Amino acid sequence: MWPTVRLQRLHVYALLFLVAGMWLTVGVSARFPAEETTTLTFGIGRTAPKVALPVGRTLLAVGVYYVVSGLLGLAGRRFVRPATWAMIFGGLLIFPTVLVAAAAGKQTNVLTMLNESLRLGTPIALGAIAGIWCERSGVINIAIEGMMLAGACFGFTTFFFLGERLPANQALFISVLVAVITGGLMALLHGVLSITFRTDQIVSGTVINILAIGVTSFVRREYLLSTRAGRVTLPSIEIPLLSDLPVVGPVLFNNKPIFYSMFLLVIVTHVVLFYTRWGLRTRAVGEHPRAADTVGIDVIRVRYINVFISGLIAGLGGAWFSLETVGGFDDLMTNGKGFIALAAMIFGKWTPLGGLGGAMLFGFSEALGTRFQILGIPLPSQFLQIVPYVVTMVVLAGLVGRAIPPAAIGQPYEKQS
Amino acid sequence: MADRVVAETPQPAKPPPGSLLAAWDRVAPATVPFFAVFTALLIGAGIIRFAGASPLVAYRALWEGSFGTPAALANTLVKSTPYIIAGLAVALGFKAGLFNIGAEGQLYAGGVLAVLVGFHPAFAGLPPLLHVPLAVLAGALGGMIWGAIPGILKARTGAHEVINTIMMNFIAIRLTDWLIKSKDPLILLDPSASTPRTPYIAPSAALPRLLDTPLHAGLVLALVLVLGVRWLLYRTTVGFELRTVGANPNAARYAGMNVSRTIVLAMALSGALAGMAGAGEVLGGQGYLSPDFFAGIGFDSIAVALLARSSPVGMIPAGILWGALLNGAGLMQIRADLSIDLIKIVQALIIMFVAADQIVRWLYRIRVAPPTEEAVFSRGWGR
Missing domain, CATH: 1.10.3470 (ABC transporter involved in vitamin B12 uptake, BtuC)
Structure with missing residues (x-):
C-alpha cells in the first residue's frame, strides 16, 4: 500500500510545482522591469566579487525549472527518482529566489x-x-x-x-x-x-x-x-x-x-x-x-x-x-x-x-x-x-519523507530478574 | 510497545482486611498530591531561607494573600478559573492517551475569536443573553479548530501530538501578535490605545459579575464544565470510547471502535475546553486581548491536570491551589521581600513530586495504588 501512497504524494507535489512554476513564469516575472537587477555581493569591501542578476529573468528561469521538475514528477514511474531530487533542489531554490525578488533594485550581501x-x-x-x-x-x-x-x-x-x-x-x-x-x-x-x-x-x-x-x-x-x-x-x-x-x-x-x-x-x-x-x-x-x-x-x-x-x-x-x-x-x-x-x-x-x-x-x-x-x-x-x-x-506529517524515531523511545527500562 | 513494563516495587505483607491499616492502605494513594504539595513547600522554605528571608513570614503572607480576606478569596477564585477549565482540557486529552501541550495556543485561538465576537460592530446590540453565549461558543470554536489540527495529523499520519501542539502554540502566539499589532491592514488593534491591544468588548458580551465582587460567571462556567466533562467521560458512550482508546488503542480497535475518529474528537473537545478558558478570561476579566495575555496559563494547566490526576472534580481543588499560589505571591513579595518567581519554583516542585510519585511514596511509605486504567503517553515520536 505504501508505494501507491508515495506515488500519489509525488503527484501532488508535482502539481504544486507546476502551478508555482507557471505562476512565476507568467504572473510574477513580467512584473519586474527588464533592466531591474539585484546585486549579490560576496564579502565585504570594494574588491568583493559582485554578481548582478536581472530579477525578471531569474524568476523566469526558476519558474521554468519548476515547470520542468513538475512535469518530470508527472511523467511516470521511471522518473520518480530524478523528479524527487529535482523537487528537493527546487525547494532549496525558494530561498535565494525570495532573496533576489525581495532585494530587487538593491544589493545584498550573500556571505553575510x-x-x-x-x-x-x-x-x-x-x-x-x-x-x-x-x-x-x-x-x-x-x-x-x-x-x-x-x-x-x-x-x-x-x-x-x-x-x-x-x-x-x-x-x-x-x-x-x-x-x-x-x-x-x-x-x-x-x-x-x-x-x-x-x-x-x-x-x-x-x-x-x-x-x-x-x-x-x-x-x-x-x-x-x-x-x-x-x-x-x-x-x-x-x-x-x-x-x-x-x-x-x-x-x-x-x-x-x-x-x-x-x-x-x-x-x-x-x-x-x-x-x-x-x-x-x-x-x-x-x-x-x-x-x-x-x-x-x-x-x-x-x-x-x-x-x-x-x-x-x-x-x-x-x-x-x-x-x-x-x-x-x-x-x-x-x-x-x-x-x-x-x-x-x-x-x-x-x-x-x-x-x-x-x-x-x-x-x-x-x-x-x-x-x-x-x-x-x-x-x-x-x-x-x-x-x-x-x-x-x-x-x-511525513509529507517530506518519513521521520522514524528510535524504536524504544519513550519506554522506561526495567531489568528482568 | 504493548509489553511496556509496569513498575513493581516490593510490597510488605498485606495487613489483615478490616483493620485500620488496611483502611489506610485504601486511602493512602489519594494522599500523594497532598504530600507532594507539602514536600514542595518544605523545599520552598529551604530556598526562602537561602535567599535570606523568613519562611514563616513568607508563607503566612502567602496564606493571607490568597485566603485571608473575603476579597483575597474572591481574587483567588477568579485567578483559578482559567486553570480549572484549561486543566480539564489537558485532562480530557490524558484520558484519551493524548498529551495536549497545546492549551496555550488553544487559549489564544479561543481568545481571538471571543474578543472578535465581543467587540465587532456586526454583533453590537445583541441582548447579553445571546451575546455572551455566542462569544463563549466562538472561543470554543477557535480552540476546537486549533486542537483538531494536531488531532487530525495524529489520526491521519501518526505525527506525534506533542510536537505538533508545541508548534501550534508558537504559531498561535505569533499569529495573535500579528493580528493585534498589525496596523496595515488594521485587524484587531485598537488604534487609540497606548499599548497594543484589541478594542474593549461591548458591555453586552461581558460575563456578568457575581454579587458585586470581582467574581464573574466564568467560575460558574468552570463548575458546569467540570460536571459536564465528568458526565461525558463516565456516563456516555463517547466517554467510554475515549477512555478505552486512551487505555489501550489496540483493544479499542478490536472492539470495533473508530480509533482515528476518537483521537480527532478528543483533541477537538480538549481544544474547545481550552478555547472556552481563553474566552472566559477575555470576557470576564479585562475585556480585551493583548499579545501576551495568557502568558503561561496553558503550560501551567498541564501541571494542574497532573496535580488533579486527570480527575475532572479534582480539577477544582488543583486549580484553586494554583490560583491561590499566584494570588498570594504578591503579598509574599511585599512582606518577605521575595521575588514572586519563588512561587513558580514551588509549583514546578509540586508537579515534579506529583509526576514522580514514587519519590513521594518512598519518602512517606505510601503503598502503590492498585493498577487502574491508565493512559500511556510516551509512545515515541513518529508513528
Whole structure:
C-alpha cells in the first residue's frame, strides 16, 4: 500500500510545482522591469566579487525549472527518482529566489546572509545534537529548552560575580563551563525522574521546563537586576590561515568559540554515533534495550551517560545566548529555540548532519526575517517566524519523507530478574 | 510497545482486611498530591531561607494573600478559573492517551475569536443573553479548530501530538501578535490605545459579575464544565470510547471502535475546553486581548491536570491551589521581600513530586495504588 501512497504524494507535489512554476513564469516575472537587477555581493569591501542578476529573468528561469521538475514528477514511474531530487533542489531554490525578488533594485550581501544563518542556527544545532544523544538512547528529551535556559542563566550569573575579580577571558571561560555543567545537572534530574523513577519522559521534560523558568527568573530577580558595567561577550577568534582565504575567510573563519564548537560537536557526534563502540551501544539501547541487555550492555548506565552528555551540550547552547551573543540574561531568553531544535532533530531524522541541516534551514528563515526588515519589505516579521514551525509540522506529517524515531523511545527500562 | 513494563516495587505483607491499616492502605494513594504539595513547600522554605528571608513570614503572607480576606478569596477564585477549565482540557486529552501541550495556543485561538465576537460592530446590540453565549461558543470554536489540527495529523499520519501542539502554540502566539499589532491592514488593534491591544468588548458580551465582587460567571462556567466533562467521560458512550482508546488503542480497535475518529474528537473537545478558558478570561476579566495575555496559563494547566490526576472534580481543588499560589505571591513579595518567581519554583516542585510519585511514596511509605486504567503517553515520536 505504501508505494501507491508515495506515488500519489509525488503527484501532488508535482502539481504544486507546476502551478508555482507557471505562476512565476507568467504572473510574477513580467512584473519586474527588464533592466531591474539585484546585486549579490560576496564579502565585504570594494574588491568583493559582485554578481548582478536581472530579477525578471531569474524568476523566469526558476519558474521554468519548476515547470520542468513538475512535469518530470508527472511523467511516470521511471522518473520518480530524478523528479524527487529535482523537487528537493527546487525547494532549496525558494530561498535565494525570495532573496533576489525581495532585494530587487538593491544589493545584498550573500556571505553575510550565510554567516547570519549559520550564527542564528548555532543554538538550534546544539539543541538538536543534545536531543540526538538523548533520544538515540531511547529517552525523549523535550526539556532541551529548559536545560538551555538554565545554562544561559547560571553561566551568566557566574560571570556576573566573577567578572570583576578575574580577567574577562578567564571569567568567561569558567562561566561557559558552569553553563555546560548546569545543563548536565538538569539532564541528570531528567535522568533520575525518567530512568530511575520511570516517570513518563514527556511529563518529566515538562517538569524540567517549568522548573527552569521558575528558577531562572527567580535568580534574575533576586541577584541579577543591578546591571553592572557594559555587556561583555565571548571574543571572536580568527582561525589562522583559513581566515586569510579570499572571499569566505573573513566572514566564516572570524567567529566566536561556541559557533566553532558547534561544528566540532556535529562531527564528533556523527563519528561517535556511527563509528564507535559507544555509539553502537547507544543505538542498540535506543532500538531494543532488552536485546542490548542480553548481550551484557548496562542499559541504565548507557542511558544515564547519554542523557548527561545531552544536557552538557544543551548547556553550551544556553551559553550561546547569554555569554556569546547578548552578554546578559533575560527571562525566557531562549525564546522557544529548544523546541525548534527538537524540530530540527526530527527534520534531520535523528542524525547529526541532518540536524545541522535543519538548524541551518531555521537559521536562514530567521536571518531572512531580519534582512526583510532592513530592506523594508512589508511582510510581517511574524509570518517569517512562523515558517520553521509550519515546516516542522509538514515534515512530521511525513509529507517530506518519513521521520522514524528510535524504536524504544519513550519506554522506561526495567531489568528482568 | 504493548509489553511496556509496569513498575513493581516490593510490597510488605498485606495487613489483615478490616483493620485500620488496611483502611489506610485504601486511602493512602489519594494522599500523594497532598504530600507532594507539602514536600514542595518544605523545599520552598529551604530556598526562602537561602535567599535570606523568613519562611514563616513568607508563607503566612502567602496564606493571607490568597485566603485571608473575603476579597483575597474572591481574587483567588477568579485567578483559578482559567486553570480549572484549561486543566480539564489537558485532562480530557490524558484520558484519551493524548498529551495536549497545546492549551496555550488553544487559549489564544479561543481568545481571538471571543474578543472578535465581543467587540465587532456586526454583533453590537445583541441582548447579553445571546451575546455572551455566542462569544463563549466562538472561543470554543477557535480552540476546537486549533486542537483538531494536531488531532487530525495524529489520526491521519501518526505525527506525534506533542510536537505538533508545541508548534501550534508558537504559531498561535505569533499569529495573535500579528493580528493585534498589525496596523496595515488594521485587524484587531485598537488604534487609540497606548499599548497594543484589541478594542474593549461591548458591555453586552461581558460575563456578568457575581454579587458585586470581582467574581464573574466564568467560575460558574468552570463548575458546569467540570460536571459536564465528568458526565461525558463516565456516563456516555463517547466517554467510554475515549477512555478505552486512551487505555489501550489496540483493544479499542478490536472492539470495533473508530480509533482515528476518537483521537480527532478528543483533541477537538480538549481544544474547545481550552478555547472556552481563553474566552472566559477575555470576557470576564479585562475585556480585551493583548499579545501576551495568557502568558503561561496553558503550560501551567498541564501541571494542574497532573496535580488533579486527570480527575475532572479534582480539577477544582488543583486549580484553586494554583490560583491561590499566584494570588498570594504578591503579598509574599511585599512582606518577605521575595521575588514572586519563588512561587513558580514551588509549583514546578509540586508537579515534579506529583509526576514522580514514587519519590513521594518512598519518602512517606505510601503503598502503590492498585493498577487502574491508565493512559500511556510516551509512545515515541513518529508513528
